[in-house]
Amino acid sequence: MKKIAITAIFLLCLSVSFAQLLQEKNNFTRQDSLRGSITPEREWWDLTYYHLDIEVKPDQKFISGKNTVQYKVLKPHNRIQIDLQPPLQIEKVIQNGKELSFTSEVNAHFINLVDQQEVNTINSLTVYYKGHPREAKRAPWDGGLSWKKDENGKHFVATSCQGLGASVWWPNKDHMYDEPDSMLISVTNPKDLTNVSNGRLRNLEENDDNTVTSHWFVSNPINNYGVNINIGDYTHFSETYNGEKGALDMDYWVLSDNLEIAKEHFKDAPKMMKAFEHWFGPYPFYEDSFKLVEVPYLGMEHQSSVTYGNQYKKGYLGNDLSGTGWGLKFDFIIIHEAGHEWFANNITYNDAADMWIHEGFTAYSENLFLDYYYGKEASADYVIGTRANIQNDRPLIGQYNVKNEGSSDMYYKGANMLHTLRQLIEDDGLWREILRGLNKEFYHKTVSSLQVENYISRMTDKDLSAFFNQYLRDVRIPTLEYKIENSELQYRYTNIVDGFDMPIQIELNGQSQWLFPNSEWQTTAVTSSKFNVDRDFYIYTKEL
Known part of the structure; x- marks a missing residue:
């Protein structure tokens, strides 16, 4: 019941406008081109x-x-x-x-x-x-x-x-x-x-x-x-955070009546800064300071002036979007909207079709915050829990040059894509280097999805084009079909784009190992009928 209520709140807020956009934008107009093209x-x-x-x-x-x-x-x-x-x-x-x-x-x-x-x-x-x-x-x-x-x-x-x-x-x-x-x-x-x-x-x-x-x-x-x-009717308090580039002014502007509760509740802000500087590199706007500003709506990622209206509650207006309990360990708006300082304000999409760069990475930042303070299992619980909010209605990338955003799945499908990618890379040190490298390579720049994709492929020395095409440009989730007969595991992928052959970690024969499926049937010997796919990979499984 709780998960249904949480999902309803979130999807009502984040998805209705996107669904309306889909209905309204089947036929693009000259106004769409004037807004969306150079x-x-x-x-x-x-x-x-x-x-x-x-x-x-x-x-x-x-x-x-x-x-x-x-x-x-x-x-x-x-x-x-x-x-x-x-x-x-x-x-x-x-x-x-x-x-x-x-x-x-x-x-x-x-x-x-x-x-x-x-x-x-x-x-x-x-x-x-x-x-x-x-x-x-x-x-x-x-x-x-x-x-x-x-x-x-x-x-x-x-x-x-x-x-x-x-x-x-x-x-x-x-x-x-x-x-x-x-x-x-x-x-x-x-x-x-x-x-x-x-x-x-x-x-x-x-x-x-x-x-x-x-x-x-x-x-x-x-x-x-x-x-x-x-x-x-604002009042102001502040603190200095000793960050990667030195002293960072962190200022807080709240309604006068909320001063005392804000002083306690906004302790999530320096915690956020510590975690995100670890994962993403230095806060991108030291010269302009960091601010949280109370507003009469939920909040937004305005650069160096992040707006806040989460009613001084943990989670998303007191709810956990993951349904796991981990979402109540932090104030969603402080963590999510401040995460946009790196992905949206520092690295900015140059066409609305690529808005997933903002929302996918920033939704993923929520579980990286948990990873930093509570460990990898907690962060995995959280991001996997958010899969309940994914609709797979439209691709994450919209149509270019007409101000057309992709599906609202860009939040948590985007986050789960990145979580899956982390597993493929295996080396958390390299993964952190990639996240920090993105913010250095594209520092204060506007970018396309392809630039981001190509950077990650280059850093991992892997051709990830089919991977990104699957999760960004297709609505289908890869499905691993399998059956075990006569001490033999037979398996293949369905619902995939051309060339998709993502390796996955599985539990087989009593131990963890890699499996390398593609669109063709393959076989491997087994000594046990116990077979599980690692939950960190965002795929479906189907036993035949």
């Missing part, structure tokens, strides 16, 4: 810097302001694409003191440039906008702006926009392949409230109109959906 109006310029400068009026649920977009010219062009979603409206666009004309196709706005765009020059333009942004319906999955109030009746505002895209609340180059090298976020809000955004607070200005403006500077590349604002 259009001619995007490819000619390289994003270098943003200065987002806005005022937020919670009483009116209104935003107004501007975004200065700085870019390097890669080749001459006279039109640039900036994205902003209705009902927000662009008021004007200025470059070098001149107001520019533009045409709009729903979310995509094509600005006509007057001045010559010379190769290798650094130019900028400023987009002025205003409006009532889309209100989040079920943040963070169906996001936008969450306009809430805390228990004391004070405004409690936050952004969440993964999937929808950052252009749901600010104008930007809304495609994941290109990130600014740095960013300044200036937010004006009522004086009795505090805004917390990404990076470090540079300064705070008190204004004459009973408002305050905070300036947060991000000194590292940042993906657009990772940018956030969080406005509330």
Whole structure:
């Protein structure tokens, strides 16, 4: 009963939007291409810097302001694409003191440039906008702006926009392949409230109109959906973590009433940092600090400003997604969302079709946290327990160039694929080297699934193409068919892609050994009818 309830909660939250996406996106539109592809109006310029400068009026649920977009010219062009979603409206666009004309196709706005765009020059333009942004319906999955109030009746505002895209609340180059090298976020809000955004607070200005403006500077590349604002009656506490790159500031911003419970509950944060620096390498954003920020929704992986709303409970809102008990040893949101600092914020997919890179590795980080503190058996129990949440409805990789995400199985099928891969590698030292190596090889980069796959194949000196094709691009789970007759084990794989021949560990003849199945029947002598496949391999078995 408990497992059914947990699965229902999780899949309702994580899967409904994906199922809707499947239904809605059987026929892709021009808007899908404008969102999901590197259009001619995007490819000619390289994003270098943003200065987002806005005022937020919670009483009116209104935003107004501007975004200065700085870019390097890669080749001459006279039109640039900036994205902003209705009902927000662009008021004007200025470059070098001149107001520019533009045409709009729903979310995509094509600005006509007057001045010559010379190769290798650094130019900028400023987009002025205003409006009532889309209100989040079920943040963070169906996001936008969450306009809430805390228990004391004070405004409690936050952004969440993964999937929808950052252009749901600010104008930007809304495609994941290109990130600014740095960013300044200036937010004006009522004086009795505090805004917390990404990076470090540079300064705070008190204004004459009973408002305050905070300036947060991000000194590292940042993906657009990772940018956030969080406005509330916050109080702050902090600690210093002595990590692999030295002293790391860890800051916590919580509602004033929750200060004492947060001081105790957030002890999971330095534990997370210790475990993940062990497995993945140094935290990727020392220059920008690490923050946990309380928000009125469950949470999100905003870079250096991880948002938290798990109600100060262990597990996922007090539930264990694995059904094993191990999921109640940690706060799911602290561990999972912070794990995204390495896989999502440091290593970022360059097309939504490859979102499994974010979610598969980060779901897998949950059991690596357990591995670090409780051992391999505990971590195996956990990740194997999460198989109950896998639907095998669609491939983990979606369709490219149309902003199409794969199945929500990218979480726990992705994690179980990686757990299986760890068994194939055998050497945990090499496995840790690969995980750390990924974060070094692709440090602050956007990548494709194939780049990740090829890196792992190269590091293991194995051709893993069929393995990845099976688990990422096919819905079928390999099935080992077998029978034991006349002191002989007969076995083969079914439900597999071409070339799939993954070795597995089995218990046979009273001992553990490797078996090397493929699509053809094979035989081996046995002295016992006792035959078991190691549970760490994500396959099905079928006795004939």
